[in-house]
Amino acid sequence: MSTILVVDDELSMREFLKILLEKEGYQAVTASDGEKALKAMEMQEFDLVISDIRMPGMGGLELLDAAKKAAPDLPFIMITAFASPEDAVQAMKHGAYDYITKPFKLSEIKAIITSAIAGQTVEAKNANATPRHDYANIIGDSPEMRNIFDQIDRIAPTHANVLIIGESGTGKELVAQAIHQKSRGAQNNFVPITCNAIPESLFESELFGHMKGSFTGASSNKIGLFELANNGSAFLDEIGELTPLIQTKLLRVLQEREFKRVGDTKTIKVNVRIISATNRDLEQEILEKRFREDLFYRLAVVPIRMPPLRERKGDVPLLVNHFLKKYSKTFEKDAPQLSSYAMEVLMSYDFPGNVRELENIIERGVALSTSNIILPESLTLSTQRRTTPEQDGSGNAIFTMPSEEELFDLGLEKVTSRFEKKMIELALKKADNSKMKAAELLKISFRSIRYKVKKYDIL
16 A cells, blocks of 8 residues: 655645545545654655645745655655646756646546556566566567567577568667577677668678679678678668669579679578568569569568557657666766656657657757756657648638748747647637647647646637
8 A cells, every 4th residue: 555645734635635545545644844744754654745835834845855865766746826837847847756736636636646656666666677588678568569579589599581660760670689689690690781871883792792803992802791690690671772683682692592702703601590671561562563572572481560659659658768767877967757748748749750769859858958857848849841731621721831941940849839839729729618628639638738728828
């Protein structure tokens, strides 16, 4: 049973929260001011503190600062008056888990409490847990990623060629590395080859090597990448970019398991596992005669589809936590936290750039953070540029896309804010000013729209 400390100078609020918490199965302890709360914390451990911000004597922010010195991981939910959102922002910057404004709905505070307690449980579990497997830094615990891990475990011990299909930024190379690390040839080389980065005129030389004097500039013998990967794995990234000529030469190597260096007559036999990856639909490429069908079947003995991040949103908090720790070390900063509102913004975003984009967002947020909390306005999300004005049901333009010159004059944050504010105003208008209905139209939470309405001073 989790124990929660309630701190408020109003007796009615303390009693109300105590009754609510005990009804929800928590143990509740109350204190009328900050000093009494600190004494209570010396006497026993708490899983969560719910505190008013403005109280006589030691206020909520002072209590938060003092408590964090002794118990830095103890989550605080701060209660603030509706008219003082700046207090809430200060609380978040001081390290509060979240805040709620008076008057609040029961469902709202229950959800925040559940989230805060669950966050503590997950952190403790993660701190004590031993990883079941090593998946080459692949972060994920969603059903979609557990399926990927199962496929890696089944495929890795075999020598079957693998084709990894997925959008850019989904982690295809990490999966290839994991397959190699769990394969029988793990002690040998894993050689990555980016197919679209090598000019066609040099591709054969890079892949198979060459002999001295075989062409202009060949001043010495060179071992090719396939030879380097012998008894190990060759990772052919962007395989869909290969030209027809190179496709033909690669097919022969896959069939015969042998090749000749450019300018040599000697045949070299190799035992290489081919792991390839593409963000293209190769079956469609085959229909349009741009990719060889026989090569496809040689490469895709076992196909793996990497899910885009929008299909595994449950992994976003894990990834965020991983990148926060990673970049706090990189920039030599104390690891900041992501506010729950900022997390909601990320959870409602589609991530066209997938995990790579999320990493970039968090890296930028940590680099630019000036406190231990990252708020929604610190997140820079991409916007889709539209070439024509959006229209409502009557054919009237909703907004006009600025010119390219205007876009760069405004800057990304202002453009994003302008479009976001307009969308919220339109949704509220369509929903007859009902925030709940507008949130449903925008596919965001009620708390998110409430935050944004305040942020943009709408209504």
